[in-house]
Amino acid sequence: MCTKVDNEEIIILSDDDDDEDDITCSEPSVLIVEVEDVKKNGTSCVCFAPTCLYVWVDDVINSHQLLFLSVSDCPLTSSALDEDLVVTFSRRAEVLPHARYDCPIHPFTATDDETIGPVAGNQLICDQCFCYICDKLASTCVMWFHRGVCHCNSHKRSMFWNNLRNGALLGELQSFNLTLSEMDAHLRLAETMLQRFKQELAARFSSFMEGKNLEEYGLSLPNQQAFIYDYTPVYELVSSFLDEADKQDGRAAAIMRLGATDYFIRHIQLSGNFILKSPMANVADAKVVLLQRVISSMQRQMVTADFTTEFSFKLQDFYKKLLFPSELKSLRNSLCVRPWDDVLLVSVLKGQNVSGVRKDKGKKDILTEQISIVLLRTEVLQQQRRYRELCRYLRVVLADDSNLLQQVRDLIPFFLCMEGDFTSALHSLFTSVSAPASRFTPPLFHFYLSIFETATAPKLVVSQPAQLCYSNAAWEPIKGAVPLPRDVQVKFALRVQRCCSAVFTDSQCWTTLLTVVNAPRGSLTAIPAPSPQFLHEAKNVVNSILPKEPSSNIQIPRFFQEVYPDQALLLLVTGALGLRILNSALSPALPVLNTFKENVWALEWLWDSLSSSAERLSSFLQEVTQELENTTGSPEAVRLYFSQVLRCQLADSLSH
Ligand SMILES: [Zn+2]
Ligand SMILES: [Zn+2]
Numbered sequence: 001m002c003t004k005v006d007n008e009e010i011i012i013l014s015d016d017d018d019d020e021d022d023i024t025c026s027e028p029s030v031l032i033v034e035v036e037d038v039k040k041n042g043t044s045c046v047c048f049a050p051t052c053l054y055v056w057v058d059d060v061i062n063s064h065q066l067l068f069l070s071v072s073d074c075p076l077t078s079s080a081l082d083e084d085l086v087v088t089f090s091r092r093a094e095v096l097p098h099a100r101y102d103c104p105i106h107p108f109t110a111t112d113d114e115t116i117g118p119v120a121g122n123q124l125i126c127d128q129c130f131c132y133i134c135d136k137l138a139s140t141c142v143m144w145f146h147r148g149v150c151h152c153n154s155h156k157r158s159m160f161w162n163n164l165r166n167g168a169l170l171g172e173l174q175s176f177n178l179t180l181s182e183m184d185a186h187l188r189l190a191e192t193m194l195q196r197f198k199q200e201l202a203a204r205f206s207s208f209m210e211g212k213n214l215e216e217y218g219l220s221l222p223n224q225q226a227f228i229y230d231y232t233p234v235y236e237l238v239s240s241f242l243d244e245a246d247k248q249d250g251r252a253a254a255i256m257r258l259g260a261t262d263y264f265i266r267h268i269q270l271s272g273n274f275i276l277k278s279p280m281a282n283v284a285d286a287k288v289v290l291l292q293r294v295i296s297s298m299q300r301q302m303v304t305a306d307f308t309t310e311f312s313f314k315l316q317d318f319y320k321k322l323l324f325p326s327e328l329k330s331l332r333n334s335l336c337v338r339p340w341d342d343v344l345l346v347s348v349l350k351g352q353n354v355s356g357v358r359k360d361k362g363k364k365d366i367l368t369e370q371i372s373i374v375l376l377r378t379e380v381l382q383q384q385r386r387y388r389e390l391c392r393y394l395r396v397v398l399a400d401d402s403n404l405l406q407q408v409r410d411l412i413p414f415f416l417c418m419e420g421d422f423t424s425a426l427h428s429l430f431t432s433v434s435a436p437a438s439r440f441t442p443p444l445f446h447f448y449l450s451i452f453e454t455a456t457a458p459k460l461v462v463s464q465p466a467q468l469c470y471s472n473a474a475w476e477p478i479k480g481a482v483p484l485p486r487d488v489q490v491k492f493a494l495r496v497q498r499c500c501s502a503v504f505t506d507s508q509c510w511t512t513l514l515t516v517v518n519a520p521r522g523s524l525t526a527i528p529a530p531s532p533q534f535l536h537e538a539k540n541v542v543n544s545i546l547p548k549e550p551s552s553n554i555q556i557p558r559f560f561q562e563v564y565p566d567q568a569l570l571l572l573v574t575g576a577l578g579l580r581i582l583n584s585a586l587s588p589a590l591p592v593l594n595t596f597k598e599n600v601w602a603l604e605w606l607w608d609s610l611s612s613s614a615e616r617l618s619s620f621l622q623e624v625t626q627e628l629e630n631t632t633g634s635p636e637a638v639r640l641y642f643s644q645v646l647r648c649q650l651a652d653s654l655s656h
Contacts, residue, residue, distance in 0.1 A: 101155035113160035190252035235280040302337040303376040356396030371401040407464040420480035443469035455481040514595035526598030542575035
């Protein structure tokens with residue numbers, strides 16, 4: 001069997017697992033030979049021929065026997081490598097711990113499932129014999145030759161004894177279908193805690209079942225023996241156990257949560273008696289709260305913990321088999337969560353599937369998930385900065401809550417920004433029937449404008465757009481992104497104003513946008529006035545540029561920006577402001593008008609464009625005058641300036 005001896009290599013001489021049906025158990029299961037280097041004739045040389053062989057005998061419960069063999073001591077040439085070994089001397093080594101059926105001292109007689117009493121001499125043990133069931137020294141096994149339940153006949157080739165061993169070693173965890181190889185110290189601890197919890201819970205529940213006299217609650221009912229059934233103490237016990245689970249290692253926590261659920265979900269309310277009105281006094285109500293807590297923790301683990309797919313499926317199976325009362329049946333599938341390596345999910349994330357539907361052998365698989373799972377995946381993918389994949393996922397996934405799904409989908413433009421892809425972000429803000437930009441709030445408008453202006457963004461993990469605006473997170477440069485040109489920022493802003501009335505009507509949004517065009521690149525000096533001809537022609541051009549439809553794009557003709565680029569943009573936004581003022585009252589108007597600062601020519605151009613509706617212009621000027629009188633905050637110089645301008649304009653408009 002051993003044909004090639006390599007330096008330091010371990011050779012398996014024999015493996016009897018496949019070919020032995022009868023078990024005398026005097027045969028070891030695996031033999032491993034270690035080869036040692038030797039020195040010859042004072043010169044150091046590595047001899048490939050072994051001089052001594054240590055033969056290890058290995059069995060399932062990690063017990064070992066060491067046998068020592070001495071091999072012919074004559075110098076061996078390399079040609080001897082292929083020769084059979086000659087054993088000239090052997091002696092039995094120290095006996096290491098072993099399962100009783102592997103005992104080299106006492107012969108073992110195997111039977112299938114004999115528990116009545118010892119078969120032949122199976123009860124005999126040496127001081128290294130282990131009980132196969134208890135996994136401890138046979139001398140300490142209290143069942144060793146206990147009539148009816150004795151362990152001394154146990155061995156690994158019987159289904160009966162293996163099941164018994166699994167039961168003994170897995171305990172409460174057997175119902176999770178776990179194998180011994182999956183067990184670790186954390187799971188053993190979870191098992192112990194579950195057992196203790198089970199006993200405490202039984203005691204607490206039975207005292208609930210007994211009920212309490214009304215008098216204990218300071219109540220009384222004449223001539224009637226009445227009891228109050230208060231589930232609160234049971235609820236509290238389960239809660240504190242779940243708190244305990246939260247502190248444990250991931251797999252142990254999962255086992256504890258589900259194990260506890262298995263117990264409390266069976267609890268029933270006693271009817272026909274008094275129930276306290278306190279929230280957790282009622283069994284059904286308390287169970288819903290507890291179960292939802294378990295589901296929420298478990299779903300988080302299923303998505304965020306690095307459980308193996310096999311372990312996840314075991315948890316899911318266990319959960320599905322719980323005894324759900326009818327009112328909780330709808331939660332039975334709550335833990336059916338696609339693993340991250342699910343074929344459809346992976347193909348969607350990688351961009352190979354853009355429909356979210358997969359046909360497999362005639363069966364249709366649609367990417368539908370619970371909204372809670374969608375939110376968890378959104379969280380994980382943001383943390384891992386996998387924004388591109390996240391967008392692909394959100395575009396196709398279906399969920400049970402369309403409102404929440406809409407909110408998280410509205411974040412796609414933000415995720416594309418974080419990816420550094422402003423072009424796609426802009427596109428996604430306005431495409432689709434319900435464009436995310438149409439649901440903007442003024443703060444959200446400012447948020448995006450800042451991103452486009454600075455190519456920086458706060459590092460956030462969010463699940464709805466509102467969270468973007470109210471965070472204290474520091475803004476950091478977006479990798480690979482450069483600020484958008486000002487004309488693109490302006491086009492973005494004008495499109496938002498066209499499709500979102502909240503932004504269109506908000507005076508602050510106009511102030512922000514006008515600041516961008518009145519002070520290009522933060523300049524404090526006035527923009528020189530363009531030629532009167534340009535100012536005149538600009539009216540028609542601006543009208544043709546401004547979007548007519550909420551969804552239409554904005555094109556700024558190249559010639560318009562050729563000679564007076566800064567002036568052109570300022571007039572474009574001023575034209576839009578004119579339309580805004582004609583539309584309805586703008587309040588407050590002063591901060592908006594203040595943005596024009598020294599660019600009086602643009603303000604005059606505005607009055608001019610407003611003159612098409614003398615009535616509205618007049619009322620607007622009155623609104624502003626009123627505001628001036630009521631405002632104490634604006635600097636005296638500005639107030640004086642506007643007072644002058646307005647008085648002239650007012651007189652002018654009234655004289656028409
Ligand atoms: Zn023994
Ligand atoms: Zn035992």
